[in-house]
């Protein structure tokens with residue numbers, strides 16, 4: 220789960236809001252590409268780091284409060300400062316010493332996709348009511364808006380349906396509609412802004428159209444725009460269903476950043492999550 224999120228994030232990061240010609244030239248899956256704003260090839264960004272933070276909250280105990288999530292976001296950033304955050308949030312994270320500090324300083328009124336991008340791990344929570352509450356609590360730290368909270372709930376529910384209900388991909392939109400009233404589009408074709416709801420439509424469109432992780436990655440990047448978040452969420456969800464063939468090129472599996480919080484750390488965290496949430500175990504076998 221986290222490994223695939225990171226691969227999607229790191230691959231997409233090279234193309235985030237880049238020109239169409241770079242996508243045409245370099246979206247080949249041959250290798251990670253660097254981003255002109257300073258993200259090195261193979262390095263993941265905020266999407267994965269905040270998903271790690273959510274995963275660490277899920278592993279710690281059953282405190283799914285906004286304060287617990289805020290503490291995790293600050294802790295994960297402080298120990299491993301990295302590029303890719305929105306400037307405003309990164310500035311705040313630089314200033315803050317803990318979650319309470321962040322919550323005091325932030326104006327959490329964003330309708331962007333930051334709450335959705337870190338929500339795949341929330342699908343591990345078995346009880347759907349607890350999951351909804353956790354999605355809301357984690358979203359309101361930075362995205363305390365109807366769109367921000369809904370986007371987190373939708374991603375968490377898609378993840379949950381694949382893990383616990385063994386849902387078919389094609390069933391996901393009806394499942395989401397039934398629980399949230401939100402219509403997930405399957406025909407997104409435009410560039411994806413940082414917008415929470417656009418991101419959901421793009422993720423669903425790419426997820427429904429493919430059955431191989433390789434072509435899924437290509438499609439996510441081909442949208443253009445905020446493609447690292449689209450690819451991170453889509454790859455995280457794809458890792459949870461046997462309908463998806465795991466055919467990520469070796470160059471991307473091996474090219475993901477090493478180091479203290481790199482690929483080995485992500486694999487270990489996935490194993491720890493599977494220990495706590497056995498429903499994830501079957502999907503880790505496919506990873507190796």
Ligand SMILES: [Mg+2]
Pocket residue numbers: 264265266303304447448
């Ligand atoms: Mg990002």
